Amino acid sequence: MPVQHKSYPSEPSDVAIAVGEASGDWIGALAIEPLITRQGLSVQGIAGPKLRDLGVQALHGSEELSVRGYVEVLRHLPRLLAMRKRLIAHWRDVARPRVMVGVDAPDFNLALELALKEAGVPTVHMVCPSIWAWRMERIHKIKAACSHVLCIFPFEPALLAKEGISSTYIGHPMAQLVPNNIDLHAHRQVLGLNAQAELLAVLPGSRSAEVKHLGPAFVATALELLKHKPKLEFVTPMPPGGLKAMFQAMIPPDLRPRWRLMEGRSHECMAASNAVLLASGTATLEAMMYQKPMVIAYKMPWLSYRMMKGKGYMPFVGLPNILLNRFAVPEFIQDAATPEALSKAVLFQLDDEANRQNLEREFKAQHSLLLQPSAQLASQAIAQVMKG
Secondary structure, eight states: OOOOOSSOOSSOOSEEEEEOHHHHHHHHHHHHHHHHHTTOOOEEEEEOHHHHHTTOEEEEEGGGGOOOSHHHHHHHHHHHHHHHHHHHHIIIIISOOSEEEEESOHHHHHHHHHHHHHTTOOEEEESOOOTTTBOTTHHHHHHHHOSEEEESSTTHHHHHHTTTOOEEEOOOGGGGGSOSSOOHHHHHHHHTOOSSSOEEEEEOOSSHHHHHHHHHHHHHHHHHHHHHOTTOEEEEEEOSSTHHHHHHHHSOTTTGGGEEEEESOHHHHHHHOSEEEEESSHHHHHHHHTTOOEEEEEOOOHHHHHHHTTOBSSSOOSHHHHHHTSOSSOEEEGGGOOHHHHHHHHHHHHHOHHHHHHHHHHHHHHHHHHOSOHHHHHHHHHHHHHHO
16 A cells, blocks of 8 residues: 655654665665664655565655556656655755665656755665666766665676766675575475476566566467476466466466466575576576576567667676676567467476576576675665765
8 A cells, every 4th residue: 555645744864765666675675774773763755665664754655656667657757756856855955864865766766866966965876777788878867866876786886987986786685585505395395386297487577567468478388388298387476466366367277277376485486496487577586596497588568668679788688698698598578479489498498407507507606696795785885975
């Protein structure tokens, strides 16, 4: 439920924060918790459930920023612009914080940070925008808007340093949640899955638009795979709410006995699988940390795709490929994501043992690079910016 708000409080907080969607709320909470529990700082802003549980005063709920895609954003643009304008006026003129922390959501947060920095409020942006993948011109706005940037990928600080942007590599917070050794059978036992079956984890996305566009292609891919592997089984984790029912309705009744749908538990499902078929996004990084061969796909509304196409600088969209700087795992975007192409790629990932061993070795090395004391490094950097 969105946070209800009538008017902002006039008392200033030490830290202003703005997060979008669940991942931003979780990452932001890691950085903010030490500042609250160890230093006793007060925090207010756009906050999700995890930040609110820490005692952050929510002026807005992070749910209000959870909008994705060019076309989808247009419908909400007047509301988002009005929200940002009001926050700028509040933090600049009424309740000036000692530091402003924007977590991800660069299209919203960079403009907010820029206005506050120009007014003399130090700013920290957590999760460097993916300028290395597309929209490199944003680096100039980052320089103008951010006193400091917290980076979650190891190659980002050097890129920012070329433009004179101060930054700290904090590692990827998710890396701390993934063990070095993955026990496939133990996870199957916990989830009640067939210990002997060949199992494909299928993750069509965590938003309704993603499931709507990718779900039918993934189900058709499963049907194609069964022509080659009649005993193959499937597992799909879905977020709580209506998405599980939406995806289940796409699965033919005769396929449902071999397809388990879980509420949440995406990490356990990936750990229990032999390979993963999934939507491009953060889940690809998680699958990499779980050392799983994977096939990445993505579909979006036609107009959004046309507007985004051609703005990228890298040939990859999947985070494992970006980190390794090569097509370590196959990607199929938009019209290329056909059931025939996807099933062929999945079969290779399931059957080629040399490829599996190579990916496991490379993915384990990347996991080690991403494993850092993220909360400590982030909170220390924010505290340092506050001191000036």
